[in-house]
């Protein structure tokens with residue numbers, strides 16, 4: 363069972379969300395991926411206006427439409443527009459079919475503006491995904507490192523939060539989140555560098571590691587290789603490739619009546 | 623299957639699963655690789671290139687189990703680099719050399735590059751150029767190295783007789799005369815698929831960049847692209863044989 367935590371239908375080649383999503387499913391079938399969590403539409407606004415936020419989420423809702431049995435969606439929010447983000451959360455998650463929150467690079471995760479978003483998501487046990495990178499050449503001004511997510515996670519110690527990309531620079535990211543046990547890491551969206559998964563399993567335990575691809579920008583193959591080609595035990599691979607995500611998502615999936 | 627891009631010895635910044643030659647060979651053989659072109663990670667930073675090339679030759683002979691073909695390195699910024707080139711061909715019987723211009727501090731535009739490539743071509747050696755070793759965003763902060771700019775390459779292969787080049791670890795292969803590529807750094811869910819639609823398809827060789835990358839990455843990209851039949855066979859070995867034999871394009 364393989365579930366992809368981190369997928370964007372843009373980059374799969376379709377001109378519409380429906381076409382893009384059909385490609386996601388076709389290639390997912392080829393690579394043995396059962397389910398996808400998708401977020402972000404065609405745009406890549408780093409600090410989206412409320413209207414742009416809604417456009418993203420509307421495109422994702424369209425993509426989801428025919429594929430409720432194969433894909434779930436996370437709502438893209440911007441803490442710089444807090445009131446609008448909370449309303450968008452309600453529209454897409456509380457009153458809509460989405461099951462998680464995607465936070466990107468509009469504001470660092472350490473910022474207090476995230477707190478109401480986290481609280482509202484936690485109340486519904488929605489999945490919380492925060493992008494991070496830890497770039498040798500320096501991050502974007504609103505881009506979090508794993509240390510920013512640790513600050514956030516400390517303020518919400520009972521809420522599971524996912525540290526996106528493990529910071530990219532995973533030798534630093536793994537160390538940063540190690541002591542903050544409500545944090546899981548996402549394996550997606552970095553080069554298929556050998557040793558990543560071995561270090562993560564050694565330092566965090568396989569239960570805190572979730573596989574994702576970050577396709578279409580990344581190859582499903584290069585990202586699957588990180589786990590499938592690693593030297594960790596098969597049981598650990600199963601946890602990372604799907605079981606951990608399923609466990610994290612089951613409460614909200616059940617509450618919303620999704621069958622798994 | 624021929625793997626055109628593997629390394630032995632130690633990546634300077636971490637130990638890698640598979641950086642013991644016996645483990646590397648076991649992995650390659652289990653995956654169906656019958657021949658792998660092995661450079662040495664030592665070549666990236668060591669200055670005693672004579673020792674590097676001697677060791678990679680011995681390592682391939684002792685522990686390569688008939689599968690590893692040593693690929694030497696020449697750094698034209700070192701004094702008397704022509705002697706390293708001579709040994710690669712005459713003493714070690716190598717068929718190829720692998721260059722690291724960005725880690726060795728020269729550009730393809732430099733006069734010495736033309737001298738080196740001409741000398742390699744005269745000896746019948748083909749030349750691998752490693753365009754990058756690691757994503758700049760994850761490099762050690764005290765050792766940041768940009769990828770090799772390749773604009774000059776078509777001019778070099780056009781004007782140097784019998785020169786054959788394979789670019790390794792480049793994210794965007796293009797169709798240039800007598801230039802071959804691997805696709806270990808090609809990304810995107812449609813990355814390899816799109817390449818296979820164009821004329822560059824004829825110059826793509828399987829190269830895993832193992833053990834720095836997971837070996838499975840390049841292999842799964844071929845599956846993702848739906849490569850099969852003659853197309854797959856060219857990726858797996860056919861084009862590498864053309865490159866090695868110096869025939870074709």
Ligand SMILES: [Zn+2]
Nearest residue numbers: 368370551576
């Ligand atoms: Zn992403």
